Amino acid sequence: MATTKDYRLGEFTFPRGWFMIADATELDTHKPLAVRFFGKDFALYRGRASGRVVLLDAYCPHMKTHLAAPNNTSYVVIDGGGSNVEGDGIRCPYHAWRFGPDGKCDDIPYHQGAIPAAACVKSWTVVESLGAIWVWHDPEGGEPEWEHPSLPQWDDPSWVRWKFDHLGELRQHPQEVIDNICDNGHLGPIHGSTVQRYENELRGHIATQRQCGPHRTLVGADGVSPILHTVTSYHGPGVLLSDLTGLYDSVLMITHTPVDDGLIKVWHALMVKSPGNNAVATVPDTVAARQFQESSRLAFMQDFEVWTNKAPCLNGMFLPSDGPFMKARQWYKQFYNPRARRQEFLDECEGLYVPRGAVAYSDPQRGPGQGE
Numbered sequence: 244m245a246t247t248k249d250y251r252l253g254e255f256t257f258p259r260g261w262f263m264i265a266d267a268t269e270l271d272t273h274k275p276l277a278v279r280f281f282g283k284d285f286a287l288y289r290g291r292a293s294g295r296v297v298l299l300d301a302y303c304p305h306m307k308t309h310l311a312a313p314n315n316t317s318y319v320v321i322d323g324g325g326s327n328v329e330g331d332g333i334r335c336p337y338h339a340w341r342f343g344p345d346g347k348c349d350d351i352p353y354h355q356g357a358i359p360a361a362a363c364v365k366s367w368t369v370v371e372s373l374g375a376i377w378v379w380h381d382p383e384g385g386e387p388e389w390e391h392p393s394l395p396q397w398d399d400p401s402w403v404r405w406k407f408d409h410l411g412e413l414r415q416h417p418q419e420v421i422d423n424i425c426d427n428g429h430l431g432p433i434h435g436s437t438v439q440r441y442e443n444e445l446r447g448h449i450a451t452q453r454q455c456g457p458h459r460t461l462v463g464a465d466g467v468s469p470i471l472h473t474v475t476s477y478h479g480p481g482v483l484l485s486d487l488t489g490l491y492d493s494v495l496m497i498t499h500t501p502v503d504d505g506l507i508k509v510w511h512a513l514m515v516k517s518p519g520n521n522a523v524a525t526v527p528d529t530v531a532a533r534q535f536q537e538s539s540r541l542a543f544m545q546d547f548e549v550w551t552n553k554a555p556c557l558n559g560m561f562l563p564s565d566g567p568f569m570k571a572r573q574w575y576k577q578f579y580n581p582r583a584r585r586q587e588f589l590d591e592c593e594g595l596y597v598p599r600g601a602v603a604y605s606d607p608q609r610g611p612g613q614g615e
């Protein structure tokens with residue numbers, strides 16, 4: 244396992260950006276969830292009063308009890324019906340100090356008088372969107388630089404919403420996953436694509452890949468592969484969204500979040516426009532959408548299987564016919580360094596790239612998005 248330092252990415256161990264930290268359905272009960280990301284432990288819960296999601300640093304300032312680790316024996320938990328979430332706050336299972344959603348202690352049952360101002364834990368900016376919980380992680384503690392992930396299709400009844408595939412932890416640095424966005428050469432051998440046109444574009448916090456061609460895995464019901472077009476972008480360092488057209492119109496999302504340096508947690512999901520062309524997706528649409536999501540998951544597992552066993556690529560032997568790996572690695576560095584230096588990295592990477600021997604996706608002779 245290699246670390247951020249080994250990849251020479253920059254000053255920060257963990258990047259700046261929006262990151263998925265949970266599937267929203269994990270908070271369906273009012274039990275708090277102990278989660279670990281960015282080398283830190285957190286308490287995540289849904290407030291009982293307002294339903295808002297709260298993320299706090301995990302350890303109680305009193306005597307460092309984990310506020311959200313599974314606990315079935317404290318009377319704080321037993322008397323709370325199996326949960327120590329109270330209103331929009333959370334009560335420590337050990338001596339029952341209660342913390343509000345802002346992280347400030349607002350009740351110590353056995354203490355009369357003022358509560359010390361230092362009796363608090365950090366509360367993080369979290370958002371619920373697309374069936375997931377997102378945190379803005381920022382080593383500089385700044386405001387979000389771009390909007391949290393959202394999609395208009397989520398509220399469109401003709402689309403079948405996704406259910407997340409929890410792919411678990413992958414013992415690789417996220418750099419190895421990010422490399423995939425410009426990996427032209429793996430599409431044939433790993434995914435069974437016959438790439439007809441291909442390009443990458445790097446702009447600001449977005450890294451895009453556009454490609455089209457027949458595909459051996461995501462085939463039609465008749466076994467005949469339609470031309471698959473994918474327009475795929477990283478929106479910041481942790482969220483990949485891909486518009487797929489071919490068999491069905493769909494949106495793929497792959498998210499990965501650092502747990503520790505060199506260890507990430509990964510989710511996969513696919514939203515599908517009504518396969519039966521209905522204004523409101525039907526039960527058969529949902530069945531077809533779930534099947535298509537499973538095909539998409541299996542396609543992603545083709546990458547995942549390689550990543551599970553590969554050594555870190557610290558000095559790749561890249562060819563001009565490969566995608567622009569080094570440009571994308573430069574793009575990725577903007578998130579590991581102070582935002583004041585962002586332009587430095589963008590100056591070295593922004594642009595449109597077509598690997599040697601490939602045909603540009605947006606070839607002006609053919610017009611963008613046309614099949615062969």
Ligand code: FES
Nearest residue numbers: 303305306335338
């Ligand atoms: S350790 Fe949390 S209240 Fe004492």
Ligand SMILES: [Fe+2]
Nearest residue numbers: 423429434546
């Ligand atoms: Fe891939």
